[in-house]
Amino acid sequence: MLTVDNLSVYYGAIRALHQVSCRVDQGEIVALIGANGAGKTTILTTISGIVSSSTGSIAFEGEDITRMPAHQIVTKGISQVPEGRRVFARMSVQENLEMGGFILSNKQEIKQGIERAFTLFPRLAERRKQAARTLSGGEQQMLAMGRALMSNPRLLLLDEPSMGLAPMLVEKIFEIIVEINKTGTTIMLVEQNASMALSIAHRAYVLETGEVVLSGSASDLASNPEVRKAYLGE
Amino acid sequence: MFLQQLINGIALGSTYALIALGYTMVYGIITLINFAHGEIFMVGAFVGLLLVSVLKLNIFLAMAGSMAFCMIMGVVIEFIAYRPLRKSSRLSALISAIGVSIFLSSLAMMVFGANAKGFPSEAFPARQLHIGNADISTLQLLIIGVSALLMLALEFIVQKTKIGKAMRATSEDYNTAALMGINVNFVISFTFALGSALAAAGGVLVGLLFNSVSFNMGLMAGLKAFAAAVLGGIGSIPGAMLGGLLLGVAEVFGVAIGYSSYRDAIAFAILVLVLLVRPTGLLGRKILKKV
Numbered sequence: 266m267l268t269v270d271n272l273s274v275y276y277g278a279i280r281a282l283h284q285v286s287c288r289v290d291q292g293e294i295v296a297l298i299g300a301n302g303a304g305k306t307t308i309l310t311t312i313s314g315i316v317s318s319s320t321g322s323i324a325f326e327g328e329d330i331t332r333m334p335a336h337q338i339v340t341k342g343i344s345q346v347p348e349g350r351r352v353f354a355r356m357s358v359q360e361n362l363e364m365g366g367f368i369l370s371n372k373q374e375i376k377q378g379i380e381r382a383f384t385l386f387p388r389l390a391e392r393r394k395q396a397a398r399t400l401s402g403g404e405q406q407m408l409a410m411g412r413a414l415m416s417n418p419r420l421l422l423l424d425e426p427s428m429g430l431a432p433m434l435v436e437k438i439f440e441i442i443v444e445i446n447k448t449g450t451t452i453m454l455v456e457q458n459a460s461m462a463l464s465i466a467h468r469a470y471v472l473e474t475g476e477v478v479l480s481g482s483a484s485d486l487a488s489n490p491e492v493r494k495a496y497l498g499e
Numbered sequence: 500m501f502l503q504q505l506i507n508g509i510a511l512g513s514t515y516a517l518i519a520l521g522y523t524m525v526y527g528i529i530t531l532i533n534f535a536h537g538e539i540f541m542v543g544a545f546v547g548l549l550l551v552s553v554l555k556l557n558i559f560l561a562m563a564g565s566m567a568f569c570m571i572m573g574v575v576i577e578f579i580a581y582r583p584l585r586k587s588s589r590l591s592a593l594i595s596a597i598g599v600s601i602f603l604s605s606l607a608m609m610v611f612g613a614n615a616k617g618f619p620s621e622a623f624p625a626r627q628l629h630i631g632n633a634d635i636s637t638l639q640l641l642i643i644g645v646s647a648l649l650m651l652a653l654e655f656i657v658q659k660t661k662i663g664k665a666m667r668a669t670s671e672d673y674n675t676a677a678l679m680g681i682n683v684n685f686v687i688s689f690t691f692a693l694g695s696a697l698a699a700a701g702g703v704l705v706g707l708l709f710n711s712v713s714f715n716m717g718l719m720a721g722l723k724a725f726a727a728a729v730l731g732g733i734g735s736i737p738g739a740m741l742g743g744l745l746l747g748v749a750e751v752f753g754v755a756i757g758y759s760s761y762r763d764a765i766a767f768a769i770l771v772l773v774l775l776v777r778p779t780g781l782l783g784r785k786i787l788k789k790v
Contacts, residue, residue: 315674339680351675353668355784364668367661368680416680 266291266451267312267343267420272321274307274475281307283475284321289420294442294452296462296483298496299472305455306348307475309422312453313345314338325420340368344418348425348455350409354398358389361397361408365415375415382411385441403434410441420451427458439465459496463487471496503633504755505748510639510708512747513646517701518724519731519739520653521573521694527670527734528690530589534596535576536698537721538603543569543699544706544716545611551622558623562645562703566696573695574688582684600717607714615713623707642704649700650740653693657736662689670734719763723750726770732783741781 267289274282282304289295297305310316312323314335322331330338344365353361362382366375383390386407392400397408406426413421423442427435435458443465446452456462463469463483471479471492479486486492518540525533546568550561580599584592625638657663669676669686677683705720706712727746731738746766753765773780 310674313678315677334682335674335677336680336682339678345678347675347678351672353671353675355671356664356667360664360667363661363664364676364679364681367665412679 266326267453268324269308269312270322270324272308272311272318272323274304274311274316274318281475282311282318285472285475285477286321287470287477287480289451289453291451292446292449293468294446294454294466296454296456296459296466296469297472298456298459298462298469300496301457302474303472304475305472306424308472309345309424309453309455310347312338312422313343339416339418342417342419343422344413344416344420345422346406346409346413346424346426349428350402350405352397352400352405352408352412355396357394357396358400358408359393361412362389362415365412368416378415378417382414385414385444386411402429403431403438406430406434406438407441410438410445414445414450418450420453421445423452423454425455425457427456427461435461459492460487460498463497500632500755502631503635504751506633506635506639506643508748508751509744510642510747511751512727512744513643514701514705514708514743515720515724515727515747516740516743517646517649517697517704518720519727519743520650520736521698522725522728523731523733523736523739524666524690524694526728527736528666528673528687529581529585529592531581531592531596532725533581533691533694534593534721535580535599535603536694537717537719537724538600538607539569539573539576539695539717540698540702540705540720540724541607541712541714541717542572542603543695543702544712545607545702546699547703548616548618548706548712552619558703558707561622562700565699565703569695569699569702570692573691573698577688577691582687600721604714604717611714613714615711615716617710617712618707638707642708645700645704649697653697653736656693662686666690723763723766726766726773729770729780730773732780735780735782735784738780738782 269285269287272282272285285308297308299305307316311318314333318331322329325341325343330341353364362379363375366378369375388404389407389411397405400408426438439461442452454462454466463486466483469483469486470477521536522533525531543565547561547565550556550564551558576599580595581592584595623638625636628635657666665681665686669681669683673683723746727742728739730746731742746769749769750762750765754762
């Protein structure tokens, strides 16, 4: 479904990614794990077209999207929940969801999308008219996810969904991620919380200083002694 | 006397507000002080004047024509002078804006000459109305009415329409707006178009009010409107409206109580005061550094 091939990205003179290759197949949950600064977020922002790569290519469903502007990539069926949630703080919950459905032209479709988000996250329905900045961290995460789902993506990119959330809430968010995946949305997940990520992912890639150092099925990686030592705190 | 001056102040202040809106909207989206904005206002006044005196259009059609012309001009200026510098330092874009400003006022001087021109008296035959002991000109009512209407229209666009919501989203978070599928370049062009249209309307109204249109009228009006935008809180649309009105009223009352030689200083004294006491302005928000 998504093929990233030999991707290198520089921020000025600083190398953020070095010849990263990875792929996501239809229906999967794929996790990218690694320490802070390993380049996980850069992979997602490059796929989404926010950051441009210096070499390498990204193909989605057979189409080259390497140089496509961010707003067109959304129309191809890729949507992102950015790191730190990035809800539109001064806009209401409803308006945030409407923005998520910006590419939809049919009003009915937008309405259905909002209803679906409210079914998935009933807390948001209660806060529909509130400005997003008044929401708690967990609610903002729900809003960011609901917003990303508005465009009916076939591939959902999630960047650190557990960041700054209480453990109970993290469990809840991950349950919802699995639920979203079961309804047919493919998921690529970036996480520092490696044990949570590996517990729901089918496959995973381990990144270190901008390079893929390990990859395999999530269960294999979870039992790999090096991974256990470096990322699972053993 | 008080009512009289208040109306004078509101009429003048509405024109400041119209111009201030362009500063504040552009700043809200790309954090650039568009120093060419005053010159767009000036060009708007000239285009309105030409449409009235050469094509003999009525004042409302002339204003609409001038707004349309300046919309296109604003979009073109952004495309040529600011877009290529989007990823450079803020200072480069600011210098580019000053360049555009000088270019436009010099061009206007070459084309229209250095002398001020006036609207023909039949453009808007103003009458004086006596309300109580105040003398109010129908021209002032026109200015207040048109400004109010345009600001209501703007408020509707920004709050209720899809493109207006996209403007707000883009001004909050440029990259995340792009992740929603919003074409931020289009949103920026649209913002310039809106701001320039308001400035053009302001230009025609000010041209009528002082019966004077000149190549350098954009400089002072632009600076005062900028002060108004800062007073209201740069980036805030209601702030620009409020700031413009307050500044106009302050200026008129300052003149009325005998400080007429300080007419232009009043706006800048307020600007300095705001920057010292409340840099975020009356309705501005603290800008949180994004990490």
